[in-house]
Amino acid sequence: MIQFDAVHKRFPNGTTAVHDLSLEMPEGGVTVLVGSSGCGKTTTLRMVNRMVDPTSGTIRVGGRDVLEQDAAELRRSIGYVIQQSGLFPHRTVLDNIATVPLLLGWGRRKARARAGELLETVGLTAEAGKRYPHQLSGGQQQRVGVARALAADPPVLLMDEPFGAVDPVVRTQLQDELLRLQKELSKTIVFVTHDVDEAVRLGDRIAIFRTGGHLVQCAAPAELLARPADDFVADFLGAERGLKLLSLTTLADVPQAPAPEGGTWELVLDEARRPQAWRTEDAEIPVRPLRDTDSLLAALNESIASPTALVARVDADGVLTGVTSRAEIHEHAGETHSAHSTAGAAV
Amino acid sequence: MYELFKNLGDWLVSGEQWSGSDGIGHRLAEHLQYSLLATLVAAAIALPLGLLIGHTGRGAFLAINLASFGRALPTVGLVVLVFLASGLSMWPVYVALVALAVPAIVTNTYAGMTAVDPDVKDAARGQGMRWHQVLFQVELPLALPLIMTGLRLALIQVVATATIAAYVSFGGLGRYVFDGLAQRDLVQVLGGAVLVAVVAVALDLALSALQRALFRHRPA
Numbered sequence: 001m002i003q004f005d006a007v008h009k010r011f012p013n014g015t016t017a018v019h020d021l022s023l024e025m026p027e028g029g030v031t032v033l034v035g036s037s038g039c040g041k042t043t044t045l046r047m048v049n050r051m052v053d054p055t056s057g058t059i060r061v062g063g064r065d066v067l068e069q070d071a072a073e074l075r076r077s078i079g080y081v082i083q084q085s086g087l088f089p090h091r092t093v094l095d096n097i098a099t100v101p102l103l104l105g106w107g108r109r110k111a112r113a114r115a116g117e118l119l120e121t122v123g124l125t126a127e128a129g130k131r132y133p134h135q136l137s138g139g140q141q142q143r144v145g146v147a148r149a150l151a152a153d154p155p156v157l158l159m160d161e162p163f164g165a166v167d168p169v170v171r172t173q174l175q176d177e178l179l180r181l182q183k184e185l186s187k188t189i190v191f192v193t194h195d196v197d198e199a200v201r202l203g204d205r206i207a208i209f210r211t212g213g214h215l216v217q218c219a220a221p222a223e224l225l226a227r228p229a230d231d232f233v234a235d236f237l238g239a240e241r242g243l244k245l246l247s248l249t250t251l252a253d254v255p256q257a258p259a260p261e262g263g264t265w266e267l268v269l270d271e272a273r274r275p276q277a278w279r280t281e282d283a284e285i286p287v288r289p290l291r292d293t294d295s296l297l298a299a300l301n302e303s304i305a306s307p308t309a310l311v312a313r314v315d316a317d318g319v320l321t322g323v324t325s326r327a328e329i330h331e332h333a334g335e336t337h338s339a340h341s342t343a344g345a346a347v
Numbered sequence: 348m349y350e351l352f353k354n355l356g357d358w359l360v361s362g363e364q365w366s367g368s369d370g371i372g373h374r375l376a377e378h379l380q381y382s383l384l385a386t387l388v389a390a391a392i393a394l395p396l397g398l399l400i401g402h403t404g405r406g407a408f409l410a411i412n413l414a415s416f417g418r419a420l421p422t423v424g425l426v427v428l429v430f431l432a433s434g435l436s437m438w439p440v441y442v443a444l445v446a447l448a449v450p451a452i453v454t455n456t457y458a459g460m461t462a463v464d465p466d467v468k469d470a471a472r473g474q475g476m477r478w479h480q481v482l483f484q485v486e487l488p489l490a491l492p493l494i495m496t497g498l499r500l501a502l503i504q505v506v507a508t509a510t511i512a513a514y515v516s517f518g519g520l521g522r523y524v525f526d527g528l529a530q531r532d533l534v535q536v537l538g539g540a541v542l543v544a545v546v547a548v549a550l551d552l553a554l555s556a557l558q559r560a561l562f563r564h565r566p567a
Contacts, residue, residue, distance in 0.1 A: 051473055072477045075473055080473035082470055082473070087470070088470075088485060089467070100475060103475050148474070158473075
C-alpha cells in the first residue's frame, strides 16, 4: 500500500505542484491519477520513488517512509515506466530489461535469463531481445519499458503516461496486455494519464486532480462516473459519462429470450448455430453477437445498429443462447445508473 | 610551376630525405609525439571538465566562454609569451598546443552530454542508478560519438599547428617549413607543408573510420 499523508510540493520557482495531498493507494490495485497538464499528477507519481522529494508531509510505501530510505535502493525496488519508454539506445533490448537485476548484483547470466523470461511475459519474441530499441516499433518499445520495470519483480509499479505516445489501436492492445498481466501479478500500480477512457478502463480507483495540485475526488470508476463530486469532475469526465458507466457493467445480469421465428428479419445461423446476419428477402445485415462479458455500452450500440432492435447473445464458443431487446437494455442501463447513484447517497 | 612540383616530388620521395636525424621519418615521429602528447594532456584536462559540466548542467556559461576565449588565443603569441617566461624548453610548445586542443574537447564533450535524451537520463535515475552509474553507464556511452569527434578535431588542429615547435628551435615537420623559409628554399617549405597536411588528413580519415565502426549500431 502507498500512503500519502498531508503531502505538499512547492518547487523552487514558487509553483505549488501538489497541495495538501492525503491519499491511499490500495495494495494490488491500479490507482489512476488523472487531470489536465500541470495538475500535479506526475509530481505525485514521482514522489513515490523519490524522483521528487516532498516539501512537507510523508509518503509511505509498504509502511516505510520513503524519505528514510536510500533513493537509489528505493527506486530499484519500484518499477518505473515513462512515456517515451526511456530505453537505453546503446544497449540491446535484453540488456535494457536486465538493468535493475544488474544494479542489484544478480550477475550477468542470471539477469539475462530473467530478461529473457520477461520478453515472453510482455509478448515479445526472443529474437527481439538481440535488437536495439530504435529497431522496434513504438508499441514494442513500451512493452520493453514495462518488462524493464518488472525485471526485479517489484511489488509497486509507477507508470507515467506509458501509452501516451502510441496510436489508439496499439494503445488498446497495450491496455489489454496490462490488464492481463495485472490479473496474474497483482502489483500495486500507480498510473498517470490525461485520458479519461484509459483511466476508466484500467483503474480500480481513479484520483482526479485539479490545477494547483488539488485532489478533487478519488473513487472507483463506477462511483466517480455516477456521482462526480463537483462540476469540475463532471466536466472532466465529459458529456458521455453516463455511457462510460455503461462500459463498466456487463451483460451478464440482463435476461434473454429465445430468438424469434418468422417475422420480416430472420437471424441466420451457421451449422454450429453461430449467428451470422439479419436477413430479409432483399437485404442482409451482418450481426455482431455479444457475450456475457461484453459491456452494456457495447449492447446498446449493437441494439441501435440492429434492424430488429434485438441483440444476439452467444456463449463462450460463439453459439447462440438467445436475444435481448433494446428496451430491456435501456431499462438495465437506467437501473445501472440509478443503482450507482443511490448506493453512493447512502454512504 | 611544373618545375616546382617536379622538385617537390623528388624531395618527397628521395631516400636520403627520409633517413637520418634530419630525415622525414624522424621529423614525422617527433611531430606525432608532440601532437599526441599535447592532445592526451588536453583530453586529461578537458574530458573531466566537459563531463562534469554536462552531467551537472552547471558552469556551462563559464565553459563555453572559456572555450571561445581559448579559440581566439593566437597560438604563436602564446608560444612567445611562455617562451619569454620559461626560457628555452618544450613548455611553450606544449602549453600552446594544449590550449589549442582543450576548447574543442570541452565543447564537444559538453554538447554530447547535453544531447543525451532527458527521458533516458530520467529512466536511468528512475531504475535506481546512482549518479556515477548514470554518468558512466548511460551518459558517457551516449555522448561518446560527439566526444570522439571533439578529440579528432583537437588532434587534427594540433597536428596542423605543431609546426610551431620548430619556431622555438625544436623538431617536427615544422623544421622544414621554418628552415626552408630561412634558406629561401621553397621546395623544402612546400614539402613540409604537404607532409603536415597529409598527416592531418590521414589521421582524420582513420579516426572517422574507427568512429563509424564503433558506433554502427547507433540510430542515425
